Each structure stands twice: as structure tokens, then as C-alpha cells.
Amino acid sequence: xxxxxxxxxxxxxxxxxxxxxxxxxxxxxxxxFFGPRTLGGQPAWAFPFPRACPIVGGVLxxxxxxxxxxxxVRLGRALTPWPYPKDGAGLVQTGAYALVRHPxxxxxxMLGLGWALYVQGWLTLGYVAALLVLLDVxxxxxxxxxxxxxxxxxxxxxxxxxxxxxxY
Numbered sequence: 001x002x003x004x005x006x007x008x009x010x011x012x013x014x015x016x017x018x019x020x021x022x023x024x025x026x027x028x029x030x031x032x033f034f035g036p037r038t039l040g041g042q043p044a045w046a047f048p049f050p051r052a053c054p055i056v057g058g059v060l061x062x063x064x065x066x067x068x069x070x071x072x073v074r075l076g077r078a079l080t081p082w083p084y085p086k087d088g089a090g091l092v093q094t095g096a097y098a099l100v101r102h103p104x105x106x107x108x109x110m111l112g113l114g115w116a117l118y119v120q121g122w123l124t125l126g127y128v129a130a131l132l133v134l135l136d137v138x139x140x141x142x143x144x145x146x147x148x149x150x151x152x153x154x155x156x157x158x159x160x161x162x163x164x165x166x167x168y
Contacts, residue, residue, distance in 0.1 A: 017084035021138040025108075028131045032112045037121025050120060057117030064110025070096035071103030083142035091150040093160070100165045101143075101157065105135040109163065135163065 047053060072079060074096055078089035096103035112131055116124040139162055147153045161168055 017082035018138065018141055019082060021083060021134070021141065022081055024134055025131070025138065028127065028134055029108065029112070032124060032127045032131060033115060035123065035127060037119055037124050039123065042122075047120065053117045053120050057114040057119075060110050060114030060117065062114075064107045064112075064114055066107070067096055067100075067103050067110060068107025071107060074103075083138055084145050085142075085149050091146070091152060091156065093156055098160065101160050101162050102135070102139050105139060106163050106165065109135065132163070139163065 074092055074094070078086050078092065080086040080089075100106045109128065109132055112128040113125075116128050143153070143157070143162075147157075150156075
């Protein structure tokens with residue numbers, strides 16, 4: 001408990017609650033949506049189904065947004081911008097959290113992948129892959145904290161996938 005109080009009162013730039021992971025995530029999400037889609041002079045997309053990409057991308061963005069919002073709503077007052085769990089919060093295992101352990105991360109990834117397909121940008125697809133790596137690292141750190149705080153987290157991990165429903 002003393003460690004939690006100490007961690008909560010440290011300046012954000014120390015990164016005691018995962019602040020730098022959040023900064024990296026925000027920057028990378030910005031690059032996904034606003035960064036260059038291709039290298040200068042290169043074709044935008046060479047995909048076998050260019051007409052299907054915007055449709056599939058649009059569907060992924062809608063599903064991703066629903067998953068992200070469902071995760072936010074289900075957390076309620078336990079929501080925090082940091083991966084370090086909020087003091088007094090309980091372990092949420094229902095709603096979107098019964099589908100995947102990190103629905104906000106999953107939703108963000110679906111949004112990014114949907115956007116990459118919608119705009120048909122190879123670089124955008126690469127940014128989404130980098131975001132997947134970052135969110136995997138961030139979720140591992142978060143899960144260390146959650147495991148230390150909640151004794152039932154191990155059984156939850158065994159039942160529910162981490163980032164990609166039914167897959168990973």
C-alpha cells in the first residue's frame with residue numbers, strides 16, 4: 001500500500017505508473033491516423049481487392065470503436081489514463097473484458113487496422129504493426145501490476161485472451 005501511495009505522488013516524467021508508455025501510444029496513434037501513408041513517389045496500395053479494403057476497413061473501425069467505448073464504459077470510475085491500476089479499483093471481468101483482457105487496446109488496434117485498409121496505405125499498416133508491439137509491451141507491464149494487486153488475475157488470464165479476441 002505504501003508503494004501505491006508513493007507511486008501516485010511521483011511526477012509523471014518518472015514513469016512510475018507507465019506514463020511513458022502512454023505518451024508513446026498517443027504519439028503512435030497520431031502517426032497511424034495523420035502520418036504519411038506511403039513513401040514519396042511510391043504507389044499508395046497494390047492489393048488484390050482495392051474496392052473491398054475501404055468496406056472492410058470501415059467495418060473494422062466501427063467494431064473497434066464499439067469495443068474501445070465498451071471497455072471505457074465498463075471500467076467506469078476505475079478508468080485511469082495510466083496502465084497502473086487505480087487505487088480502490090476492482091478487477092473487471094465482465095462485458096468487453098469477458099471477450100478480451102484489454103478491450104481498449106484491442107479497439108484501438110482495430111481502429112488503426114481499419115484506417116490502414118480504408119486509406120490503403122502500406123506505411124499506415126506498418127504503424128499499426130508497431131502499435132501492436134507497443135500495446136503488447138504495455139499490456140505485459142500492466143498485467144504485472146494487475147497480478148500483484150488481484151489474486152484472481154491469473155485465472156482470468158487463463159480464461160480470456162489478451163489483445164485479439166479468441167486468438168491472442
